[in-house]
Structures are given as C-alpha cells and as structure tokens.
Amino acid sequence: MAGSRLRQKALAVLALVALVGCPSDDVSVFGLKLAERKLSNGLKLLAIQQPDSPIVSYQTWFHVGSADEVPGQSGLAHLFEHLYFKGNGELESRGAEVSAYTTRDFTVFHQQFSPELLPRVMEAEAKRLAGMELDEKTVEAEKWVIFEERLLRLESAPEVRLQEALWSHAFERHPYSWPVIGIPQDLAQVSVETARAFFEEYYRPSNASIVIVGPDAPEEILARLESAYGSLPKKSAPRRLHFVEPEQKEERRFKIQDPSLSATRLGIAFPIPSAHEADAYALDVLAQILFDSESSRAQRRLVQEKPLALSVSGAAYTPGQPGLFLVTAVLRKDVNTGDFESEVQKLFEDVATQGVSTEEIQSAVKLLTLQLMESARSPFGLGQFIGTVQTLFDEPKRFVQDLRRYQAVTQSDVQRVAAKYFGLNRRTVVVMTR
Amino acid sequence: MKKMNWLILVLLSVVFCSEQPLAIEVLPAPVERLPLLELILHVQGAGYRQDPPGRSGTAALLRAVLDQGELARKCESLGAVRSSDLDADGMTFRIQGFAEDREALVQLLWSWVFAPSVLQPGTPIAAAQDLLVERYSHLTDDPESWALSVLNARVWRGTTGARGPISSAAELKAVTQGELKAFHARHLRAAHSKLWVLGNADALEPVRAQIQQLESGLPSAVDEGTQAKKITLRSAPVAHTAAEPELLDRKAAGPALVYWGSRLARPMAKEVAAFWVANALLGEGSASRLVRRVRDGGAMAYAVQSGFQFQQEGWVWTVSAAAPAQTALPLLKRLKAAVAELRRGPIESGEFRVAQESALGKLKLLRSNPRAWVYRGIDIPEVESLLAEIPKVRIEDVLRALNRAWGDAHPAVVIVGDAAAIRKGVKESAHAAAN
Numbered sequence: 001m002a003g004s005r006l007r008q009k010a011l012a013v014l015a016l017v018a019l020v021g022c023p024s025d026d027v028s029v030f031g032l033k034l035a036e037r038k039l040s041n042g043l044k045l046l047a048i049q050q051p052d053s054p055i056v057s058y059q060t061w062f063h064v065g066s067a068d069e070v071p072g073q074s075g076l077a078h079l080f081e082h083l084y085f086k087g088n089g090e091l092e093s094r095g096a097e098v099s100a101y102t103t104r105d106f107t108v109f110h111q112q113f114s115p116e117l118l119p120r121v122m123e124a125e126a127k128r129l130a131g132m133e134l135d136e137k138t139v140e141a142e143k144w145v146i147f148e149e150r151l152l153r154l155e156s157a158p159e160v161r162l163q164e165a166l167w168s169h170a171f172e173r174h175p176y177s178w179p180v181i182g183i184p185q186d187l188a189q190v191s192v193e194t195a196r197a198f199f200e201e202y203y204r205p206s207n208a209s210i211v212i213v214g215p216d217a218p219e220e221i222l223a224r225l226e227s228a229y230g231s232l233p234k235k236s237a238p239r240r241l242h243f244v245e246p247e248q249k250e251e252r253r254f255k256i257q258d259p260s261l262s263a264t265r266l267g268i269a270f271p272i273p274s275a276h277e278a279d280a281y282a283l284d285v286l287a288q289i290l291f292d293s294e295s296s297r298a299q300r301r302l303v304q305e306k307p308l309a310l311s312v313s314g315a316a317y318t319p320g321q322p323g324l325f326l327v328t329a330v331l332r333k334d335v336n337t338g339d340f341e342s343e344v345q346k347l348f349e350d351v352a353t354q355g356v357s358t359e360e361i362q363s364a365v366k367l368l369t370l371q372l373m374e375s376a377r378s379p380f381g382l383g384q385f386i387g388t389v390q391t392l393f394d395e396p397k398r399f400v401q402d403l404r405r406y407q408a409v410t411q412s413d414v415q416r417v418a419a420k421y422f423g424l425n426r427r428t429v430v431v432m433t434r
Numbered sequence: 435m436k437k438m439n440w441l442i443l444v445l446l447s448v449v450f451c452s453e454q455p456l457a458i459e460v461l462p463a464p465v466e467r468l469p470l471l472e473l474i475l476h477v478q479g480a481g482y483r484q485d486p487p488g489r490s491g492t493a494a495l496l497r498a499v500l501d502q503g504e505l506a507r508k509c510e511s512l513g514a515v516r517s518s519d520l521d522a523d524g525m526t527f528r529i530q531g532f533a534e535d536r537e538a539l540v541q542l543l544w545s546w547v548f549a550p551s552v553l554q555p556g557t558p559i560a561a562a563q564d565l566l567v568e569r570y571s572h573l574t575d576d577p578e579s580w581a582l583s584v585l586n587a588r589v590w591r592g593t594t595g596a597r598g599p600i601s602s603a604a605e606l607k608a609v610t611q612g613e614l615k616a617f618h619a620r621h622l623r624a625a626h627s628k629l630w631v632l633g634n635a636d637a638l639e640p641v642r643a644q645i646q647q648l649e650s651g652l653p654s655a656v657d658e659g660t661q662a663k664k665i666t667l668r669s670a671p672v673a674h675t676a677a678e679p680e681l682l683d684r685k686a687a688g689p690a691l692v693y694w695g696s697r698l699a700r701p702m703a704k705e706v707a708a709f710w711v712a713n714a715l716l717g718e719g720s721a722s723r724l725v726r727r728v729r730d731g732g733a734m735a736y737a738v739q740s741g742f743q744f745q746q747e748g749w750v751w752t753v754s755a756a757a758p759a760q761t762a763l764p765l766l767k768r769l770k771a772a773v774a775e776l777r778r779g780p781i782e783s784g785e786f787r788v789a790q791e792s793a794l795g796k797l798k799l800l801r802s803n804p805r806a807w808v809y810r811g812i813d814i815p816e817v818e819s820l821l822a823e824i825p826k827v828r829i830e831d832v833l834r835a836l837n838r839a840w841g842d843a844h845p846a847v848v849i850v851g852d853a854a855a856i857r858k859g860v861k862e863s864a865h866a867a868a869n
Contacts, residue, residue, distance in 0.1 A: 089720045092721060093721035095794055114798050114799075145736055148757075152688065152737055155686065156689065157688075260685050261575055262571065262575055263572040294501075295506040307561070310568060332568060363511050363513060370513050370532065374470065374530065
C-alpha cells in the first residue's frame with residue numbers, strides 16, 4: 001500500500017479553485033462547505049458535506065512516512081500502518097471498505113461506509129488513537145505478512161522494482177532512498193519496544209488530521225469529532241529528521257539482471273525540488289506535455305513514429321522534500337538502451353532550447369485540471385486531496401494560491417525548468433534486463 | 435494480485451440483443467456541480483469471441499487501429515481523455531472532458547467508433563500489428579496476466595471464449611486492412627450499443643438529440659452479409675477440464691500465484707443474490723472463510739480472495755492466492771479443503787449473517803459510484819433489485835450456489851512460479867510427513 005500521492009496534491013489544488021473561485025475566508029470545495037477546527041490537543045478536524053452522498057469517507061492522516069525513519073529501521077512506518085490497521089474486521093464485515101497506505105511522507109487510514117455506521121467508526125478510531133496494545137507475537141506476525149506483501153507487490157512487478165531501484169540509487173543519504181515497505185533485514189530486527197516508541201512519537205493528536213466527507217452537516221460532524229477525540233492528551237509535535245542529500249554531480253548507471261524478464265526496462269531519474277518550491281508547478285506541466293497523454297511528445301516520437309518503446313511514461317514526483325522526475329519505459333526488441341536514452345534526453349533538450357507552444361501549455365493545464373476534478377469526484381477522492389494539502393502544508397486553504405501558480409505557468413517557465421533540471425550529470429539510469 | 439470484482443454477478447440480466455436505435459441512459463455523477471461530461475459506449479458483440487476463424491486478434495487489432503490518427507490530439511486539445519477496452523463479448527469506448535465541450539465530445543466519440551478515418555483503404559496497419567505482437571510476446575513478464583490468460587483458456591476450453599484477445603501472433607499478423615474494415619462493418623454497430631452519459635443531468639437531452647442526428651447519417655439499409663447476427667444469451671455446456679494443476683515456470687524472486695477457477699452456466703436472475711452472498715462468505719474480505727482459514731489461521735498466504743469473472747456464455751468463479759513457491763501446492767490443498775468444508779455445511783447462522791451484511795454493505799458502496807456500474811453495462815434498477823434480494827437469501831440458497839459452482843464443474847488450476855521450487859516443496863513436505 002505504499003506509494004507517493006504527492007503529485008496528486010499538486011494537481012488537485014488546480015481543480016478546486018478553478019471551479020469555486022471563492023474568497024479565501026469562506027472556503028468551499030466544488031460549492032461544498034469545508035469546515036475545520038483544531039482541538040486543544042493539536043488534532044486537526046476537517047469536514048465536508050456532500051448532501052447527496054449515500055456514503056461517508058472517514059480518513060485519518062498521520063504526518064509520518066519512510067522519510068521519518070533512520071538508517072537500519074527502514075519499513076517501520078509501513079509496519080506500523082499494518083499494526084495500527086488491525087481490528088477493522090468488524091467494520092469490514094458490515095460492508096465497509098477499509099484500507100490504509102504509507103507513503104514517503106504520510107500514512108493514511110481510510111474507511112467508506114453507510115452513514116449509520118459513523119458513530120461506531122468514530123468511537124473506534126478515537127479509542128485507537130488513545131493507545132494500543134502491542135506485543136511481540138503481534139509484531140512478529142505482521143512482519144511475516146509484510147515479507148509476503150513485499151514478495152507480491154515488489155518482487156513480482158518489474159515496473160515497481162525499477163522505480164524502487166531509481167529511488168534507491170538517486171538518493172545516497174536521504175530516507176527516500178529506501179523503499180517504503182522497507183528492507184527485509186531492517187524489518188527483521190524491529191523489536192516491540194521500537195514499535196511502541198514509534199507509536200508514542202508519531203501517532204499523537206498533534207501529528208494527525210481527521211478528514212470526513214459525507215452527507216451530514218459539517219459543523220455537526222466537527223462537534224461529534226470533538227466529543228470523541230477532545231479528551232485525548234496534548235503532546236508536543238514529534239521530532240523531525242532532516243537529511244540533506246548531497247548534490248548529484250555525475251551521472252550514475254546501474255544494471256539489474258532478471259532471467260525471468262523477456263523485455264528490457266529502462267528508467268531515468270533526475271533530482272527535482274519538493275512540492276513546496278515554485279518550480280513544482282512548471283515541472284508538472286512539463287511532464288504532461290512530454291509524457292502524460294496519448295499524443296504527448298514521447299508517445300509520438302518513441303512509441304508511434306519510431307519503434308523504440310512498447311510503452312513510456314514520465315512524471316514529476318514532488319514530495320514533501322526534494323523529489324525525482326522519473327522516466328520509465330519498456331523497450332522494443334533489439335533497441336539499444338543508449339539510443340533510447342539519447343532520444344529521451346533530446347525531448348528535454350528540445351524544450352530547453354526551443355520551448356513549447358501556447359497550445360501545448362493550454363492543453364496540459366486543461367488535462368491536469370480534468371484529472372484532478374475526476375479524482376476529487378468521490379467522497380474518498382475529495383478527502384484524499386484535502387488530507388494531502390493539510391498534512392503536507394498545514395493549510396487546507398492553500399489551493400487558492402496554488403491555482404494561481406498553475407495558471408501562471410508560462411512557456412518560459414517550462415523552458416527554464418527543462419534547462420535547469422535535466423542535465424546529463426544529474427541523471428541516474430537503471431537498466432533492467434534478462 | 436488484481437481484485438476480481440464480484441460486481442459482474444449482476445450482469446446476467448443485461449440484454450443487448452436489441453436491434454433498436456441507440457439507447458441512451460443518464461446516470462448523474464456523484465458531484466453534479468462538476469462541469470465534467472463522460473460518455474461511455476458499450477458495443478456488444480464486438481469482442482474477441484467474434485474473431486474470424488484463423489484470424490485471432492482481429493478485434494484487438496481493430497481497437498488499436500481505431501486509437502490511431504488525429505483523434506487523440508483533437509481530444510487533448512479540449513483537455514479531454516479517452517480510453518477503450520476489449521473483452522470476449524464487446525468493446526467499450528470512453529471519453530471524458532468538460533461539459534462545455536459536449537457537442538465536440540459526442541462528435542469525437544462518434545467519429546472514433548462509427549465513422550473512423552483510419553479504416554480508409556491504404557491506411558497502414560503493420561505498425562499496430564507489430565506493436566501488439568511484441569507486447570503479446572512479453573506476456574510472461576506479468577505473472578498475473580499470464581496465469582489468468584492460461585486459466586481463461588482452460589476454463590473456456592471448447593468455446594470461442596478460450597482464445598483470448600490474441601492467441602496467435604501469426605494469425606494476428608495475417609489480418610488484412612480489408613478484414614479489419616469488414617469486422618468493423620459487421621460488429622461495431624450503433625444498434626448493438628448503449629451510451630451512458632455521466633455528468634449533469636441537463637446534458638442528456640442535447641446528447642440524445644445529437645446522437646439521433648448522427649445516427650440518421652448512417653446507412654439505413656444494412657447489407658445482410660455484413661450485419662451482425664442477433665446476440666444470443668444461452669449458456670454453453672460446461673466443458674470438463676483436467677484436474678491436475680498447470681505449472682507455468684517463472685524463475686523470479688516473487689511468490690507463486692495460485693488460481694483455481696470454476697466455470698458455471700449463467701445463474702437465473704433469482705439466484706444472483708445467493709451467489710453474491712456466497713462469495714462474501716467464501717473469499718471476500720477479512721471475515722471470509724478463506725481469509726480466516728488460510729491467511730489468519732494457517733499463515734499460508736498473504737493475499738487470498740475469491741471473485742467472479744463474466745462472459746456472456748457463463749461465469750467463472752475464481753479463488754486466488756499468493757505464497758512462497760515451496761508452499762504453493764500445500765496452499766492449493768488448503769484452499770480446496772476450505773471450500774469443501776464450506777460446501778458440506780452446516781453454515782453457522784452468525785457467520786452467514788456477517789456475509790449477508792457484508793455483501794449488502796459493499797453493494798451500497800458500489801451503488802454510490804455510477805461509473806462502477808456503467809462500465810459493466812448495468813442499470814441502476816438492477817442494483818436496486820439486488821439490494822432487495824440479498825436480505826431474502828437463505829443459507830440453503832448459498833449452499834446450493836457453492837455446490838453448483840464447485841461440485842460438478844471440474845475446476846481448473848493454474849500456478850505460476852518457480853516450478854522446481856513448487857515441486858520441491860511437495861517432496862519436502864512428503865518427506866517431513868514420512869518422518
């Protein structure tokens with residue numbers, strides 16, 4: 001259940017304000033009122049009413065992910081996701097959908113259910129946050145589950161392994177270098193004491209947000225949430241680790257051999273800034289123009305016009321801390337990997353030297369808007385992007401400014417980021433072949 | 435492992451055999467304030483089951499060729515996206531954009547499906563053929579897709595459903611431009627289609643009017659030689675398959691994937707709710723029998739579940755699980771034991787009520803997502819009907835469903851993983867048992 005949702009955040013903000021255009025002191029989302037409150041113990045509450053929704057989406061967000069792990073304890077955040085998630089069986093047996101995931105920056109638990117189950121869920125979730133019993137047997141059993149999950153989700157999927165290899169080699173010191181699911185040797189050594197300490201440090205009200213999207217009035221929801229969670233004790237904000245990744249000055253190249261593969265995969269990563277930086281917006285637009293559509297430049301040149309790749313994709317991953325622009329492809333038979341790398345590099349160079357057209361920018365911004373509107377259509381999707389903005393920026397109203405930043409992306413911005421971030425000396429190349 | 439969706443259970447009552455003009459239905463989006471419009475067109479009878487003899491892959495190639503040309507660029511200039519799908523029984527085309535571009539979106543959809551410029555004489559298809567053939571040749575890189583395609587072939591042996599989208603690279607390469615055009619003329623017909631309009635309800639009437647106008651431009655007299663036959667929904671007899679598991683050797687670090695599928699004839703409408711509850715009882719969710727016996731109780735598999743796959747000819751009920759290769763065959767034995775135990779009964783009333791409530795709750799969640807239904811060609815009244823029927827299901831109905839599916843159908847088993855390790859695990863466990 002690991003994976004970065006941060007790019008979604010960056011795009012979601014665009015969709016919101018495009019529709020609403022509301023004054024910043026009266027926040028509404030698609031015309032639906034967003035009510036928020038911060039309890040004295042630091043817990044943030046956010047409720048959005050969808051009067052015609054027959055279901056409720058209940059999301060608990062913790063600002064902790066693999067970026068908060070120290071070397072030797074990789075996978076701890078994800079392990080805790082599993083531990084914290086246990087005990088949802090009764091709710092699931094009543095027809096609720098329950099799930100959770102961990103990213104590099106946050107951990108999310110979410111349930112969807114009929115509104116009549118809301119009081120039961122609220123009570124159970126508040127109790128869970130108040131404290132949990134952990135014993136060695138439970139921790140060890142869950143480690144087994146994660147080892148199996150790792151085999152299934154990572155080792156069985158060449159594309160996932162390629163992505164993990166790119167993150168691993170593009171970062172040398174930062175926790176982003178290890179997979180969210182963790183390194184098996186690290187995970188094997190996690191003790192019940194370590195797990196308890198992790199819970200105490202990060203699973204506290206001041207490090208969490210509750211987001212609810214459903215048919216009930218938001219003020220009423222907030223009052224009920226305050227009643228359920230208000231008595232939890234206040235604790236200070238958790239410690240934050242700060243790793244500074246040294247600047248990459250030389251190209252890095254790696255090869256993975258896998259006899260089970262029949263097609264060669266190739267991945268290229270370039271370091272880019274975090275979601276907090278202004279360039280994140282222009283990078284999203286660049287990714288859209290080059291890779292992220294049916295008639296993108298890469299699709300046309302590398303798949304349709306020249307028989308170089310069976311598929312190609314590219315995206316700007318701008319998490320809470322500096323991220324990566326990733327390009328991955330499945331190559332056609334007998335294609336030289338160096339030739340393909342050159343073609344990809346030429347895509348960036350063309351933008352850096354010749355720019356993009358106004359039509360390309362307009363189309364890209366419209367497509368980004370559509371994608372995000374679509375993702376926020378359901379109660380779950382709407383809650384996801386409000387939770388992301390809240391957790392990363394502590395500003396649920398941030399999208400008002402963010403929209404303007406997207407709309408303000410110019411041809412020269414796109415040209416500038418293409419020239420700035422995609423030099424040969426900045427790239428990490430991973431070839432995965434038979 | 436992809437989650438097989440039991441939602442398709444209710445597809446049985448969808449009848450597409452009408453020769454009436456295009457039927458348009460509207461399903462309001464959950465958030466009506468969104469200025470989006472989505473058009474989903476099902477063309478029934480245009481699936482790979484209709485590939486001509488000796489021309490496996492014709493439908494798949496047609497779908498790929500239809501995606502070519504300038505439509506993508508026109509679509510994206512509107513900020514719209516599109517996608518298409520192919521299954522045994524039909525093709526689905528989807529286009530989504532901004533509501534203000536309604537007229538252009540309808541026109542794009544129509545040109546894409548019913549009036550494609552890419553089928554003009556002389557349009558090259560070799561590049562699309564090469565691309566499809568090469569993608570097909572790498573099927574083994576994705577163990578799940580590989581296993582499911584082999585399971586599909588085994589379960590549907592003896593029927594046209596067994597061939598899959600592509601079953602022969604040579605046959606695909608032999609398809610000509612003329613044959614594609616003939617397939618299009620014969621099977622991609624408005625009269626076999628349904629169009630769903632998702633968005634603000636105000637969009638319905640303008641879309642209907644525009645479609646009717648476009649329809650009037652189609653040839654009124656259909657050549658008997660090219661008109662597709664009326665689709666029949668009868669169930670084919672269940673083919674017997676070998677009981678021995680088929681091992682697909684894949685030397686990789688990942689786990690072995692076990693798929694155990696049972697084909698059954700289409701249930702009657704009144705039986706659907708019983709199958710829905712039976713699946714909740716068997717392998718859907720953490721309270722199900724398989725999860726409790728195999729994952730929680732047996733610690734044999736991280737992922738274990740059950741679900742349905744559907745074709746017009748019938749259903750496939752599949753149990754799937756992932757485990758280390760050495761334990762794949764013992765896992766299969768455990769899965770079979772759990773199913774046998776459930777079939778024998780008795781089913782305790784508390785466990786049954788949990789399954790019933792779970793099935794009902796999940797159905798309510800799905801009712802809230804119109805697209806989930808539309809993609810499967812289901813109408814909301816059918817969902818409502820199922821919601822009403824589930825509380826009436828009795829334990830004996832569920833036992834009957836379970837025994838019908840897993841009793842006489844001679845299920846097929848496919849395991850993908852390191853074959854040597856899978857066999858070694860059996861020897862080791864036999865050796866351990868002997869000692």
